Amino acid sequence: MIPGAFDYHRPKTVDEAVGLLSSLGDDATVVAGGHSLIPMMKLRMAVPEHLVDLQDLDDLKGISVSGTAVTLGAMVTQNELIASNALAQACPIIRETALQIADPQIRYVGTVGGNVANGDPGNDMPGLMLALDAAYELVGPDGTREVRARDFYDAAFFTARSDGEILTAIKISAPPAGHGWSYMKQKRKIGDYATAAAAVVLTMDGATCAIASIGLTNVADTALFAEAASAALTGSDLGDAAIAEAVAAAKAITNPAQDGRGPAEFRTHVCGMMVQRAVARAAERAA
Template sequence: MIPAAFDYYRPKDMAGVLSLLEEHGDDARVMAGGHSLIPMMKLRMADVPHLIDLQDVGGLSGIEVTSDRIKIGALVTQANLIDHAGLADAAPILREAALQIADPQVRYMGTVGGNIANGDPANDMPGLMQCLDATLTVVGPNGTRDVSARDFYEGAFVTDREDDEVLTSASFPLPKGGHAYEKQKRKIGDYATAAAAVQIVKEGGKCTFASIAMTNLSDTPVFSEDACAALVGTSVDDGAIKAAVKAMLGDIDPTEDNRGPVAFKNHVAGIILSRAIERAWSRA
């Protein structure tokens, strides 16, 4: 559990970060909270000759809540999401999800940006950001660009972010209606066997809007347009929920691992999604 030798950098601004990335190329990695990267380095599953820590870079730790939009800096921790009163009122699904991530020790150091940018299909924030239709902002040598969270993930640990770019924030429209983040895991602190993020808007007893994404059931988080469409226009009765689950099961592609065989994961996914839809509908 001892990492290979590496050089450690703690630049004071983004210009310094980008300069180091340009200088060291593929040998450099950026670290936000470090709860994914450091264990991989200690197990020597990741070779990082040059480690760039973002903790001293200003402007990455803010939470902005306006009348129609929320912006979260990359260095905001899961604990910050839990403790921020305005955010809990404006987007309670964030707090609900953050409380289910690992344990307090991890949540005090683990960051939103690291959770999003790492590209781990087991992480909670990627699917949640897809459910919220978030825009992810990255900065690199060619300037700043925005990427939809629904287009950001290309494969396990593979994203649209280039090696010389840094994710700086995530922003999304102010959520409306009811919400739920439901997660099944083998033990406290574990990654999900399956997790579902759901947002539902109810008008006149009918669902007028739905957003559904699931975690750790494919090489990427899965936002299912068909599952959303199965709920819209219905009273979210048993038939509509079953149709949404069927649509999601058609979009995911789980693999057998130490969390169970494929049939079990599909079964768990259906139960977790049904619970999330029912809870979101009850809050809408």
């Protein structure tokens, strides 16, 4: 559990950070909270020669909520997500999800940017961002661009971010006031990744579900946007038949690995249960 040797860099500006990544090339890795990278380095599964630490980049800090426009700086910690009342007002599912990540000590250091950018299917924020249809702001040598979360994840630890780019912010258009939400996660213990988890956001129009959106965590090699499952609820009365159809559609797109949490069959089953329970909870909460 001792990492290999590396050089440590601590840029003061985004430009400086991007410049470092350009000049250092493939051997450099950015580090935010470090809760994914440092353990990998201790196991020598990651052996970067240069670490570019983003913690002095003030531009990457802070939460901004303006009406339904929400911007999260990449270096915002999970704890800051939990502590922000403005965020809890506009988009409460973010707090609910952040509270289910690891434990308080980790949430004081782990960042939302690291959580979404790492491309680990076990992280909780990617599934949520898929459900919220968030966009990621990326800054690289060729300037700034935005990529939808739904276009970002290619495979485990492979994303649309190129090695020279830094994910600087997450932009969310919060669902309208009165929406229902729920993040349901089954895990073996505190600090564990999900056996399966589901993020559900619903907007009701009277007794009809006007918009539904479902994201899934840790049931494939990336987080998943459950498009067909979302469609099965949209326009429905959220009755048993619609929920059963959504559950079946969600389970159909899973492809989990067997691991200590159980075989694939079980994890797919739990995914269905999480969708079913999250929809029920979100419906209860919807105005």
